[in-house]
Amino acid sequence: MTMLQGFQIALHALRLNPLRSFLTMLGIVIGVASIVTVFAIGSGAQLRLQEQIRSIGANVLMITPGAVYQGGVRLKDGSKLTMTEGDVQAILEQIPEIQAAAGSLAGTAQVIHEGKNWNTTINGTTTGHFMVRDWQLASGRYFSGGEESGAGKVVILGSTVARELFAAGDDPIGAQIRIMKVPLEVVGVLDRKGPAQDDVAFVPLSTAKLRFLGSASNINRDSVAYIIAKVAADGQMAGARSEIESLLRQRHRVPAGQEDDFKVQDPAAAMEAQQGAIRTVALLLVAIASVSLLVGGISIMNVMIVSVTERTREIGIRRALGGRMRDIRLQFLCEALVLCLLGGAIGVAGGITLSMTVARMAGWVTSIDGEAIGLALAFSIATGLIFGFYPAHKASRLSPIEALKTE
């Protein structure tokens, strides 16, 4: 008997009892579906992080406000803007490893163009920001020197904002938009960098201060919310970081032994660490999902043992008519394999559907890769072989004479 005949006999037998066959493979279906879903969500989260890491740009350091003491009371990190434009200048001029640096102030606001409007992040910064992040223009230009120093009424749009405010054929360059009642001219539209990054509008730092944030009480004329700086080479990251730290301690007059009022971070490194954590969690979830595959395997073994008992006479007849022991073994092994493969296939389809539903409903990024599907199917084949072998072996060892006597 060939493998193909084995599968034909198996399919015939399973078709006779569709409900039982389906219930038998349900454990495998659930196990495989969970594995595929967990993989899809896990690798989706990793993709999103990788995109964020890429969007920050290579070799970027980020300086944010740290703890502040006011009269001995330790305030929350970032509760006071401790960085200034002077710090940006000092970092640029005094630290040779730094290629570009820019300070930013950011908030959210409604942007309006004719009949359309959109809520987005308004980032007040300098052209250096785009240099640090290696962010190219899709069209138009960056801010001019005069616009940066003179609070020019200009704006550079991220691609999402451009898409939301302008019809497909419209050229945004030169158009007037309004942010908080201030009319601004669009001078540039940025390249795509990723869905999370493109939803932004940039104005000159001086414009942000003068026209949008001027009344905020915690802003002094010179301060910025954070600074980003680009280091020339990967190997210089640690050195540049400690130089920035000592420079800023000196500039901010932080006494020896007291905590810095700023923090220097390597966002890419932090996100890579986060990525490792996601991978660990995903692996843990896959391990849990594998348990249901194990349970599914046991249920298949159970049903196969019952089936062998029920079909003892059939086994006897097949043996009498010339079936070899290995033919009987193959027949029942094929049944277990078909159950697992079918269950695996349904599980893969279910997993894909589930992860697409999760993606739509929770707004998560999910990614279905062939590797996860292959792994899940390999798992189900292995389950079929492992848990199908014992019942099949048992069937093949039945004495044909005894089996024929069974009613």
Place this chain on the structure above:
Amino acid sequence: MSALPLISLRSVSRTYRTDGVAVTAVRNVSFDIAQGEIVAVMGPSGSGKSTLMNMIGLLDLPSEGAVHLEGANVAELSEDRRSSLRARSIGFVFQSYNLLARHNAIENVALPLVYCGVSRKERVVRAEQSLQAVGMLHRAHHFPRQLSGGEQQRVAIARALIASPLIVLADEPTGALDSRTGAEILALFAALNRTGQTIVMITHDPGIATQCRRTIRLHDGELVSDETVAELLPRRSVAS
């Protein structure tokens, strides 16, 4: 009788050991069966008929003595080889038909060919021929439960014949049938035998035995007589 018997039993005994008690089902039985014979093996229940049939059918091996099929000692063959021989050289007919309930007549008939490595297409062609030979082609796609006992037994006979076996082994083939249907089945066997098919029929019914040219009688596992009549009874020779 020809020089080389198809089947030859030499001092065959079969002892079963259950719960430490040895029971001898067949004791020191010797006989030959030649090509083209039709033989009735008779005896009351418990006389060792079925054990003898299992050994002739290569389902069981003697504890002592030897069974030869076409000169080969079956005990010296591998289990796989004996299985293959069952598929190709032995056709079983059982008292309770033993058709697979979930397969239709033609699938049941073709089953031995699955184990002979015959292609699906050829299996169908040969199963149809075999069904034709027993007059059951019109029931090819019926399931066993849709057939009467006599029809089921005809399908079982078609299955036994499909691989053109050396020998057809029938164990009480009419035991579950009414006398009229039983007579029809017996007539079918007689007709097959006239085409040269070797048949061994196990029965406890003396009426059936009288229709076979040769009768082997067993009692308590021992061979008590082995008689061949010169001619079948005249009544049988005019049938069919």
